[in-house]
Amino acid sequence: MKAFLIAIGNLFKRPATIQYPFAPTYKPDDYRGLIQHNPELCIWCRRCEMACPPGAIVFSQAMDGTQTYHYNRAVCIYCGECVRNCPKPGAIIQTATPASPALKDENINNSWAETVKQALESRAAYMAEKKKQAAAKQQGGENPA
Amino acid sequence: MATYYDIPVGAQHISLLEPLHFKLTTENEKIVDVEANVGYVHRGIEKACTTKFKFRQVSFVIGRICGLCSISHTTAYSQVAEKLLNLEIPLRAKYLRILALELDRIHSHMLCLSHVAENSGFEALFMRTMKDREISMELLEALCGNRVQYDYSIVGGVARDLRPEVAQMILTQLKELRSKVDDLIDIFQSNWSLSLKNKGIGAISREDAMRLNAVGPLARAAGVPVDVRNDTEDLLPWKQVGFEIVLENGGDVHARNMVRLKEILVSMKIIENVIQGLPEGPVVAETKALPEGEAVVRLEAPRGELFHYAKGNKTQFLERLKVKAPTFSNIPAFVEMFKGNEYASAPAIIASYDPCLSCTAR
Ligand code: SF4
Ligand code: SF4
Numbered sequence: 137m138k139a140f141l142i143a144i145g146n147l148f149k150r151p152a153t154i155q156y157p158f159a160p161t162y163k164p165d166d167y168r169g170l171i172q173h174n175p176e177l178c179i180w181c182r183r184c185e186m187a188c189p190p191g192a193i194v195f196s197q198a199m200d201g202t203q204t205y206h207y208n209r210a211v212c213i214y215c216g217e218c219v220r221n222c223p224k225p226g227a228i229i230q231t232a233t234p235a236s237p238a239l240k241d242e243n244i245n246n247s248w249a250e251t252v253k254q255a256l257e258s259r260a261a262y263m264a265e266k267k268k269q270a271a272a273k274q275q276g277g278e279n280p281a
Numbered sequence: 282m283a284t285y286y287d288i289p290v291g292a293q294h295i296s297l298l299e300p301l302h303f304k305l306t307t308e309n310e311k312i313v314d315v316e317a318n319v320g321y322v323h324r325g326i327e328k329a330c331t332t333k334f335k336f337r338q339v340s341f342v343i344g345r346i347c348g349l350c351s352i353s354h355t356t357a358y359s360q361v362a363e364k365l366l367n368l369e370i371p372l373r374a375k376y377l378r379i380l381a382l383e384l385d386r387i388h389s390h391m392l393c394l395s396h397v398a399e400n401s402g403f404e405a406l407f408m409r410t411m412k413d414r415e416i417s418m419e420l421l422e423a424l425c426g427n428r429v430q431y432d433y434s435i436v437g438g439v440a441r442d443l444r445p446e447v448a449q450m451i452l453t454q455l456k457e458l459r460s461k462v463d464d465l466i467d468i469f470q471s472n473w474s475l476s477l478k479n480k481g482i483g484a485i486s487r488e489d490a491m492r493l494n495a496v497g498p499l500a501r502a503a504g505v506p507v508d509v510r511n512d513t514e515d516l517l518p519w520k521q522v523g524f525e526i527v528l529e530n531g532g533d534v535h536a537r538n539m540v541r542l543k544e545i546l547v548s549m550k551i552i553e554n555v556i557q558g559l560p561e562g563p564v565v566a567e568t569k570a571l572p573e574g575e576a577v578v579r580l581e582a583p584r585g586e587l588f589h590y591a592k593g594n595k596t597q598f599l600e601r602l603k604v605k606a607p608t609f610s611n612i613p614a615f616v617e618m619f620k621g622n623e624y625a626s627a628p629a630i631i632a633s634y635d636p637c638l639s640c641t642a643r
Binding site: 152153154162163164166167187188189213214215216217220 | 441
């Protein structure tokens, strides 16, 4: 009988559940969200790339030595290792913004594999070029002597 | 002559969320023999940890073994790596690890309790327990920044400090949770229809539990005082934060429910003590050393004793990493628990055992 009365009473109470998606769910203000890179502060040491467990960061390098930062939100696990390993405060930070879902059109996995490949190739090309220049310089230095 | 029927449960079954297979041999409705098979999934995590990831990155990979006790795996691995590095971590980091471990225990135990209720046919209690569990999930999110993958322990300490607002939030919300858990204890203890499905069902005696090396709540419900928190003090100061062992005598589903509920209360007490007595200081210890030698670590995960072994050879990559999950240790005792029960009780027994196959089959 008591259970019956409680059941009737519950019909007139507000729902006990959270009204998601009409009401927001709890999110802490230091939620571990997307990673943001600041090229103005970065010293291009690539420590974030080396520390990142899944490999969500990669730097490509142009022939004049300038590097570009690439980041894949779908590979990132939001661990914050990159931020902890960065020697320059503020160069890379973790925001509280959750990642947006990856869409089919983005082709996020395959295009990322392509980006990583190109980035590594560009770095190898830069290194090879530098070596060649160094060798030429050394030769140039040796010959007159 | 009796006729025996073999009934398969799993690897995909409505009351079994995990890829685990049982072959129950029944005589009429009674289970007389059980065979368990756990090898349905292989993810190659141990191999990946020694070939693809540097030792500092492994603590994040290891956390992905299991979503429910990811903090147990990360902490156990971080501890084993610290042993290889000969690194002593700050006391504040140890306290914060305890805080995360105990919050995780609360949510994991509540999940198990809700599944027991569901598999015993008490759907409303399932909903209610899950709803109350949400509080502990929120607290973990506030502490670690994510609901499921906490990534809280790192080699050398913990990833982030406890903010004062969060500490305050944990204390207030725990008070709220406490009254809810008290209500749940009342229901689990005295609800008549639940008692039919839980009391005296799936019982295991103290002798059997000891002989079959049961661990975790399953052993403690049978009166065997095994709890890593009770045994060792060298890695985390459990006694200092007020840990007490919870024991029951029945060994049945009901006793396991009671152990879990009371452990939730103990965890809450520990959390309060941790927050109130949190020492000052840094949260990470830095080192440039590389792992060398061999080490083992035991840690009390929500389901029982978790065992990590690691071997390093002074490079960035470990030579070997071995994880033994509590579910695996409990399988012999679990098989024993089924025998002599009705087939209809099997779902409740399975849920009360709280199997975690993502920890076991990697
Ligand atoms: S948060 Fe973790 S996974 Fe994401 S980019 Fe940084 S190191 Fe990589
Ligand atoms: S670790 Fe910091 S400074 Fe170095 S490359 Fe990454 S963002 Fe730049």
